Amino acid sequence: MTRLEALDVGVALGGRTVLGPLRATFAGGWTAIVGPNGAGKSTLLRALAGLQPLAAGRIHLNGVELHGLAPLERARHIAWLAQQGDVTGELTVRETVELGRLAHLGLMGTPGPADAAAVARAMALTECAGWTGRQLQQLSGGERQRVQLARALATEAPLLLLDEPTTHLDAPHQVALARLFRRLADETDPPRGVVTVLHDLAIALRADRLLVLQQGLIRADGPPADPQVQQAVESVFGGAVHVDTDGAGRPRVALALDHH
Numbered sequence: 096m097t098r099l100e101a102l103d104v105g106v107a108l109g110g111r112t113v114l115g116p117l118r119a120t121f122a123g124g125w126t127a128i129v130g131p132n133g134a135g136k137s138t139l140l141r142a143l144a145g146l147q148p149l150a151a152g153r154i155h156l157n158g159v160e161l162h163g164l165a166p167l168e169r170a171r172h173i174a175w176l177a178q179q180g181d182v183t184g185e186l187t188v189r190e191t192v193e194l195g196r197l198a199h200l201g202l203m204g205t206p207g208p209a210d211a212a213a214v215a216r217a218m219a220l221t222e223c224a225g226w227t228g229r230q231l232q233q234l235s236g237g238e239r240q241r242v243q244l245a246r247a248l249a250t251e252a253p254l255l256l257l258d259e260p261t262t263h264l265d266a267p268h269q270v271a272l273a274r275l276f277r278r279l280a281d282e283t284d285p286p287r288g289v290v291t292v293l294h295d296l297a298i299a300l301r302a303d304r305l306l307v308l309q310q311g312l313i314r315a316d317g318p319p320a321d322p323q324v325q326q327a328v329e330s331v332f333g334g335a336v337h338v339d340t341d342g343a344g345r346p347r348v349a350l351a352l353d354h355h
């Protein structure tokens with residue numbers, strides 16, 4: 096199983112420490128990173144993807160220093176979905192998703208049946224298959240987000256790092272994605288790790304693990320059913336949310352709209 100370890104990682108931006116020092120390991124299962132705006136969630140995800148210079152510490156991919164690996168080697172192991180789409184809007188949906196295969200093909204490679212199958216699978220999972228010939232700029236924000244997710248899935252990387260993958264989606268597609276994360280994280284052949292930065296706590300509570308960040312530090316790291324993790328969620332959001340347990344014993348969350 097692919098293993099990504101943050102070892103005493105620290106990140107400074109604009110002359111200020113915005114992350115760390117922190118230690119965390121990511122392998123199989125679904126981890127949701129939650130926390131207030133500016134807590135350092137995206138910075139942590141960028142660091143884990145090897146895209147963020149570190150002020151302190153190291154990140155190891157299967158025991159090897161991540162920053163020492165070639166970009167394509169990294170990309171074969173780690174798929175990263177940026178918070179804001181980073182691909183030009185003039186590409187078609189199919190061309191965008193095919194970019195996910197670059198990690199395997201390089202710039203000069205010719206796609207084969209395995210590449211076509213991975214692209215088709217990723218588009219089916221995200222329900223993008225109906226738009227193959229359309230340009231990205233002709234799609235809505237939520238549709239674009241699903242195409243970008245398809246690009247990440249098309250890499251077939253064992254670790255998926257997804258920054259706010261559900262933010263622009265309507266309720267049915269949020270539910271569909273939550274089910275997809277569950278399904279991917281439950282895969283055993285090969286095993287997958289899914290790490291999502293999420294603002295939607297109802298979805299985050301369905302993950303196997305919650306990593307609660309505040310001011311660049313980990314306030315809690317454990318299963319959503321753990322009362323300490325739930326308390327940390329309530330605390331970092333200043334009591335704006337209330338976490339309890341439903342009749343079936345599942346953790347659930349509500350916005351504290353009626354509190355004064």
Ligand SMILES: Nc1ncnc2c1ncn2[C@@H]1O[C@H](COP(=O)(O)OP(=O)(O)OP(=O)(O)O)[C@@H](O)[C@H]1O
Nearest residue numbers: 108109110113130131132133134135136137138139
């Ligand atoms: N280029 C930059 N220069 C200086 N500070 C930055 C820069 N980018 C981000 N920051 C700061 O780093 C901190 C962490 O930002 P980050 O984007 O990781 O937060 P986040 O938890 O993902 O927030 P959000 O929920 O709003 O997306 C914030 O305080 C932010 O203002």
